[in-house]
Amino acid sequence: MTSLRNGVAIVGGGIAGTALAIALARRGVKATLIERETSWTPTSSGIFIYANGLMALDCLGVLDGIRSAGWVSPDGANLYLSANGEPITTTIYPGMGGGRVPPIVGIRRVELHRVLTSAIAELDIDVRLGVTATSIVDRPGSPVEIVLSDGNSLSCDVLIGADGVRSQIRTRLFGAIEPTYTGFGVWRSTHAKPRDIDVKIMIMGVGIRLGIMPISNDQLYMFGTTREPRKPHYPREIWHTHMGAKFADIQGPARRLLNEITSPEHVVYTAVEEVHLPLPWSKGRVGLIGDAAHSSTPFMGQGGAMALEDSVVLAEMLAGGGEVNDTLVAFGERRFARCKFVQDVSRAVGEAGALEDVAATVARDARLRSQGQADVDAFYERMAEPI
């Protein structure tokens, strides 16, 4: 049995890294969080967290904070509309934990981070902002030694890379494994929430899909997907004109929101990438979690939830003792199938939302009517399984 006397160092203070630091601290394991940004500044858009991610936040002891900072879907309803605003169908996402955990919470990313980093401050976790790891030495028989970019060094029993889709820790372990470009672009904007929008809405067009989701009592978030097979470079100064043009055919409740997009600071554009890392997700006492190991397309809204689940599971496994090398290998084996399942379903949902053939979109919408709820139920039955 190995004790974690020197603690766990975590490189990357995004969703996965902050959650892991909290989960470890709650189990009495010392954590040091190393984040290259000088302050907590996630992009200003929103995120929605489904019940399985909320279950993980509950394990971290921060669910109440998330509920009060975000918008809690009262019934899990997801309204599908056509591009001209006609209803297609409504599906219902389930809550979990015997009704304790709601089906979906929409929240501003800065608010999610505020809640997570408040817990970090309360737990007195050692945070190093504005630095990265420049040297990592993992020699059997002694602690893992890390030199930071500010010249400081630290010793730990485990180093975890939670440094996102372009992870430098992954590159150190396995060489340059480039993320896979998926051919999709996502356009995001935030708006004052009109009083009459109190539900998650998905608008299914031809070649495009646009979502609307409240992220607080007075704000909402819009996210649209387009096919971008050639990975074009769109200059930031004209993101708003591109978003306006790409969703020009959309009517219904999104029209007035699209009309509000008049300057580049309204819009965030992201070229969507995935990470396909074969097992093991670790080498020696250095391992990977979150997007660094298994980034997925965002079409099921599950990337953040997978990162949160990783953190809860890894903290439990590390705190359980055993040889760290074996624990990290076992962690990857425990998480791989579930993360791959999410990647596969999410990519398929993205493909269905971006069909360019009109007849195919008619068939898709008919299938949504007849099969949409069964698909949701099957997916969330899997998500409700023990992690």
Ligand SMILES: Cc1cc2nc3c(=O)[nH]c(=O)nc-3n(C[C@H](O)[C@H](O)[C@H](O)COP(=O)(O)OP(=O)(O)OC[C@H]3O[C@@H](n4cnc5c(N)ncnc54)[C@H](O)[C@@H]3O)c2cc1C
């Ligand atoms: C368009 C889009 C929409 C999405 N919507 C949702 C959604 O609605 N719901 C959902 O659950 N998920 C969603 N996701 C996925 C979700 O954002 C990610 O899965 C999640 O952020 C992964 O968390 P992470 O901590 O692994 O990585 P990140 O959030 O990327 O965090 C990585 C952190 O590491 C830091 N870092 C990077 N390199 C270094 C380094 N060398 N040294 C130190 N620090 C470093 C970064 O600054 C950052 O703070 C979406 C993704 C996209 C692209």
